[in-house]
Amino acid sequence: MKRLQKLILIIVLMLLVHSTRSQSFTNPILSGFYPDPSICRVENDYYIVNSSFAYYPGLPIFHSTDLLNWQQIGYALNRPEQLNLDGAGISRGLFAPTIRYHDGLFYILCTLIDKGGNFIVTAKDPKGPWSNPTWLPEVKGIDPSIDFIGDKAYIVYNSDPPENKSLYDGHRTIRMYAFDYKNLKVIGEEKLLINGGTDISKKPIWIEGPHLYKVGDYYYLMCAEGGTGYNHSEVIFRTKSLDEPFVSYQNNPILTQRNLDTARKNPITTTGHADLVQATDGKWWAVFLGCRPYLGDFYNTGRETFMAPVEWKDGWPIINPGFAEVKYAYPIDAAVKRSAQKFSGNYFFKDDFNSSALNDRYSFLRTVRDKWYDVETRPGALLLTLQPQTCSGKENPSMVCFRQSHIKGYAATAIKFTAANENEKAGLMVFQSENYFYFICQSVENGKPVVQLLKGNGKNTSATKPEVIASALLYNKPGKEIYFKIEAKGDGYSFYYALKKNDWRLLKENEDGRFLSTKWAGGFVGSMYAMYATSNGAATTSKVSYNWFECRSEDDVYKK
Template sequence: MNDKNRFLKKALLLIACCFCLFHTGTFAQDNKKFLNPIMAGFYPDPAICRVGDDYYVILSSFAYFPGVPVFHSKDLVNWNQIGNILDRPEQLNLDKHGVSRGIFAPTLSYHEGMFYMVTTLIDRGGNFVVTATNPAGPWSEPVWLKDVHGIDPSLFFDEDGKAYIIYNSDAPDNKPLYDGHRTIKMQEFDHKNLKTTSAPVILVNGGVDISKKPVWIEGPHIYKKDGYYYLMAAEGGTSVNHSEVILRSKKVNGDYVPNPNNPILTQRHLPANRPNPVSATGHADLVQTQNGEWWAVFLATRPYTEQDHYNIGRETFLAPVTWKDGWPIINPDFEEVQYAYNRPNLPAGKTPKLPLNGNFTYREDFKERELPMHWLMLRTPRTAWYSLSKPAGSLTLDVRPETISGDANPSFLARRQQHIYGNASAKMDFKPASSDEFAGIVAFQNETHYYALGKTLVNGKEVVQLRKSEKATEGSPETTVLAAAPLKKKDSKKPLFLKIDFRAGKYAFYFGSKEGDWTLLQDNVDGTFLSTRTAGGFVGVTLGMYATSQGKPSTGKASFDWFDYQGNDPVY
């Protein structure tokens, strides 16, 4: 190829890439298009349910409390959180659970005026069901399903009045042929008395083709259409090899025949260096609108390096579905999952109070009587350690011995990091009484992977510190101080302003004595330390307010007047 032709080929490729970016990245949400992800940040394992003209989505919450957020929409695009299904301590015991344990993959169903949520509490109790007549709550106490052994349960209500529970379970006779060998099992379910009524049967062994040693068949759903029962499930694990597959049968208990064109959704074959990648697609659920369209919700990630670093967890995306030759196709017109699609043929819904996608700014001023439902804490609270009334208009945390490195319920309230680029800041009043007391803001991935920016005492003088978590061993500190700066004596009685700036794999940390007047404490801090690839687990970074006395008794308080979040991803 001569230089002229080579140059022409590169120019055409550049134009094509720009055209692709225009259609998948550089755009704004309008009345014709919607933006993906529809729920940005740590909102994994979506399950969807339609009741008339109303749509509901629920998601995994792991060891965060309250558990299982539930969202409502009229148009599949604008989602408002209406509650948390497990919002009472007596419903959800997360004591001593690791951050990525707790609640796995809930699903939501509706039948004859009743909503059903089934899920798994890993490490304590197993599978259970709760019910409600209103998805906003209140929801019942858990009914444990002691003979359902596995994870990712879902319910299917057949036209003849029978109901079934389907779930991921062990290999036949508990003798796996290879690592990751699992099955999909089913039992009849008495939805009135909330119990199974038959022995389990295996619907899928291993995956769509056991000769290829498929791994982690999970997240099953059954749908009925045109005389067929369709069994859809994730396969390949929830990382870069994630996919969605589907099988069908004329009978609910099989035999189930795989779609010859499986998987019906994956991105694992695409190059890692593609621009603005959407990766790890799977764990999908289908819904048909009242106007006859089909759509899929599914989880995916947005890595910012070719090594699959992403900090914000697994997110919820929406894509159209078409049917061909009796099989569904997710994302039918594209190879890559898109950042924008044409909106569903539904009347526009209300703009959400809390933005969930695109770029946005959101300030929490703590002037409501109750903490808004999107705020999270680690594990189940056993005492009242925060207040919105003392003083009014502020969030006040008790300075307590528990730490975010431990397995208890610390004085930590957080919201999700929902963007690859952005910042979070807060205004804090705190007077440490000893070097054990520390309060500030945190970028938290798990017990051993977080950064904390706050105030403490060193040699009797107030300082701002940036702390990095360590893998604690007996007698060793939980954190290392990466940077510190003394506070001027004249500023010791003033509020302290703190800011975390995140830019993909780089974080920066600031402080100041007045809003907007920032002093850089540390720049270019390794953000990949907070990525799932490095930290492991199933959650994403949360950003929030924290106070601790590091194992020592304390009567201290830390008050926050506001917490500000700004997202500014270049893709939008």
């Protein structure tokens, strides 16, 4: 009996030893438009929240138990009364959230640009429900962070220069309030922590994205600096008392890619806006935004969430120690299992719309107040009601978005639709912003059914409608299923349609992908594939049925 018990104990110990093993995670850990990451740990669980700008629901939340396998568990702002995005430009809306946990409650602090400023929401369960926002009018600025140190809380944020007088373009400050987290209000007087940045004599720009930590004997203030573009960086300050000035680390920045060879293979750029977390094994990690460009500084996938190890050296945290370049993979001790849905590396996503609710990975453009989409009436189909609103306006169009999370790959769908007139269009779009998109769709020309490819106006403000850059007559019966595919290859996009599955016909090849880049379109977002339908301002009762949607990534850097 004792021998049997001993054997069982040995087997249990062996299982525990082998339940985790050293493997690698893939950067970005959240690929596609997932910028401004903030992370917190609660015992054995990790949570990340990201900016979402004018997309709804707002502030996607991710969960992991091992920093390798991430799953989206919902959104912090998923009710219209929580989030008003009406009239917001694509790169306005929600900026730079911070997520923290204290004494049984989760907190997210964020900025709603143009609509009310800084606010805080809370939840007992990060899956929700989250509270309605409590507004913080005293906190004037952006990128607020709530940080708990012992039983005290502080809010740090980007704000105006002293006396609102800029010494140079990009002159900003970091300021702080003590915070009564039980009553959700600031305490006492605002305090100026950083003026300008690491060295104001060198005119540092856009000190922002601050987080406050207490590690050992020091308070650390970590911030982004240099602007959220190619010169982006992360810098660190410390002090032994919040009543004393913060001192800049002499070897700042602790993270940047701006000094590297621009011609290097598979570059990662614009790194910064970081947050730190200590894992259950005592190791430290940083999550931060970065970009994967092509042809120099063009990128369509937006700012993504990366992760790298952190090493403490002489009392200072160093991100990505021992390497100049941020790597596409780092070793980590994690569970052998893999997530049901992948958010990194090359993956295949397929949705047959058999669930009674849309997958959380989808987003809408601005707040949804009238439910124009339906996955319940007809299992196996997503039904969209054509609305007069278009993607070029500042309202909520009939548009279901999925992030383009790869430089190379494709998105495809199948629809059943009969356009009543030339105003009605339904199909598949790749969308960067209101005037920067390509849209392959079914419509009508001269009374006959056609496939069209439309291109956004770009900077041509005199144009009233998107330009039709390609079209082809359809000879299938009205209402018969038609297939669309958009294929991305870095700086080129190709557009296909089919009347039979996989019998693809090329409508337009190698259309300029730079048109969809942040460099051309501006703003802070990334491209979205979208199932989109519109009546272009006309009243209608038309609907379109999307019978499936799929997206495959095929980036070379992840191929083995």
